[in-house]
Amino acid sequence: MNELLDEAGFELHIRPLIDDDWKLSESPTAIEKEYKFKSFIEAFSWMTKCAIWAEKLDHHPEWFNVYNKVKVKLTTHDVGGLSIKDGTLAKKMDSLAE
Amino acid sequence: MNELLDEAGFELHIRPLIDDDWKLSESPTAIEKEYKFKSFIEAFSWMTKCAIWAEKLDHHPEWFNVYNKVKVKLTTHDVGGLSIKDGTLAKKMDSLAE
Amino acid sequence: MNELLDEAGFELHIRPLIDDDWKLSESPTAIEKEYKFKSFIEAFSWMTKCAIWAEKLDHHPEWFNVYNKVKVKLTTHDVGGLSIKDGTLAKKMDSLAE
Amino acid sequence: MNELLDEAGFELHIRPLIDDDWKLSESPTAIEKEYKFKSFIEAFSWMTKCAIWAEKLDHHPEWFNVYNKVKVKLTTHDVGGLSIKDGTLAKKMDSLAE
Numbered sequence: 573m574n575e576l577l578d579e580a581g582f583e584l585h586i587r588p589l590i591d592d593d594w595k596l597s598e599s600p601t602a603i604e605k606e607y608k609f610k611s612f613i614e615a616f617s618w619m620t621k622c623a624i625w626a627e628k629l630d631h632h633p634e635w636f637n638v639y640n641k642v643k644v645k646l647t648t649h650d651v652g653g654l655s656i657k658d659g660t661l662a663k664k665m666d667s668l669a670e
Numbered sequence: 671m672n673e674l675l676d677e678a679g680f681e682l683h684i685r686p687l688i689d690d691d692w693k694l695s696e697s698p699t700a701i702e703k704e705y706k707f708k709s710f711i712e713a714f715s716w717m718t719k720c721a722i723w724a725e726k727l728d729h730h731p732e733w734f735n736v737y738n739k740v741k742v743k744l745t746t747h748d749v750g751g752l753s754i755k756d757g758t759l760a761k762k763m764d765s766l767a768e
Numbered sequence: 769m770n771e772l773l774d775e776a777g778f779e780l781h782i783r784p785l786i787d788d789d790w791k792l793s794e795s796p797t798a799i800e801k802e803y804k805f806k807s808f809i810e811a812f813s814w815m816t817k818c819a820i821w822a823e824k825l826d827h828h829p830e831w832f833n834v835y836n837k838v839k840v841k842l843t844t845h846d847v848g849g850l851s852i853k854d855g856t857l858a859k860k861m862d863s864l865a866e
Numbered sequence: 867m868n869e870l871l872d873e874a875g876f877e878l879h880i881r882p883l884i885d886d887d888w889k890l891s892e893s894p895t896a897i898e899k900e901y902k903f904k905s906f907i908e909a910f911s912w913m914t915k916c917a918i919w920a921e922k923l924d925h926h927p928e929w930f931n932v933y934n935k936v937k938v939k940l941t942t943h944d945v946g947g948l949s950i951k952d953g954t955l956a957k958k959m960d961s962l963a964e
Binding site: 725 | 914917918921922
Binding site: 835 | 906907910913914917920921926927928
């Protein structure tokens with residue numbers, strides 16, 4: 573079951589993402605990042621990898637794509653904020669984009 | 671080369687889409703639609719088909735996905751409004767969603 | 769952990785697939801089916817859905833695609849034959865192809 | 867329209883691929899290569915990029931996937947051998963795998 577991260581959990585799972593260009597947003601608390609790729613094909617192929625992982629983790633992004641750019645927003649709706657799953661999916665998305 | 675649709679072109683290529691739940695928006699002129707699928711997997715698989723067609727037509731959507739919903743916005747940036755390509759991609763997206 | 773299906777398991781999980789055009793093959797025991805779609809795009813989009821499920825189930829097909837056809841072979845390598853996972857993935861592939 | 871490559875065309879478009887691990891096969895003449903990726907997800911994401919290009923070029927591979935491996939065979943059916951399209955798709959597949 574998902575749980576809202578407490579302060580220690582936030583420091584452990586979310587804080588390091590801020591250094592990797594993720595930004596905090598509010599209402600509800602979420603993390604957001606914009607990725608840029610070489611082409612639409614590279615962007616969409618990355619989305620395919622993330623889509624497979626999203627289903628495996630049972631945690632899905634809100635994401636917006638136009639041409640080679642993808643804007644991602646992660647939050648955990650059933651807890652009304654950030655859970656450990658947001659940290660896990662964010663790290664996975666970063667590593668798949670390398 | 672893309673050209674802005676004139677009134678006759680608009681009536682021919684865009685007007686019929688309004689009956690298929692596409693909505694006009696402005697600045698620049700664009701058409702928008704929200705699709706809803708049975709699951710994230712069905713939504714993403716439809717996006718894959720659309721992505722292949724977008725590359726074939728060399729015309730790409732602005733689209734936003736969260737779980738089983740996809741919001742699409744089509745416009746032709748280099749003419750600052752709607753071209754025949756928006757009509758073509760919109761019809762294709764509709765037929766791929768059936 | 770995967771287990772080789774015994775006779776009762778085979779009757780329950782594999783036998784019904786034979787009526788849905790799956791065929792048995794040997795060395796090791798496997799089930800095979802050929803799917804035909806309207807186009808390459810439809811074939812590949814179905815493969816995308818199956819790929820997501822394959823990762824979720826942690827069980828992957830051997831599959832061959834040319835244009836609108838996909839030949840699938842399912843077996844469970846670590847048990848040297850058929851396990852319940854082959855039945856599960858086969859049924860999923862059939863339902864995604866409908 | 868597709869044309870069978872003559873000897874000069876073969877030297878120009880196919881010969882360099884032999885150095886990149888493509889192999890010639892016969893009946894009909896074709897080129898084949900096996901790619902290996904880090905994971906099923908990486909393999910399938912590469913297939914997605916190739917699928918988009920295949921549709922753009924209107925030239926489709928015969929390909930076989932099991933887990934992280936993809937075996938590709940390229941030939942041009944309507945000329946009964948190799949055409950320039952096989953060279954183009956092969957080079958594209960190599961560059962997408964880098």
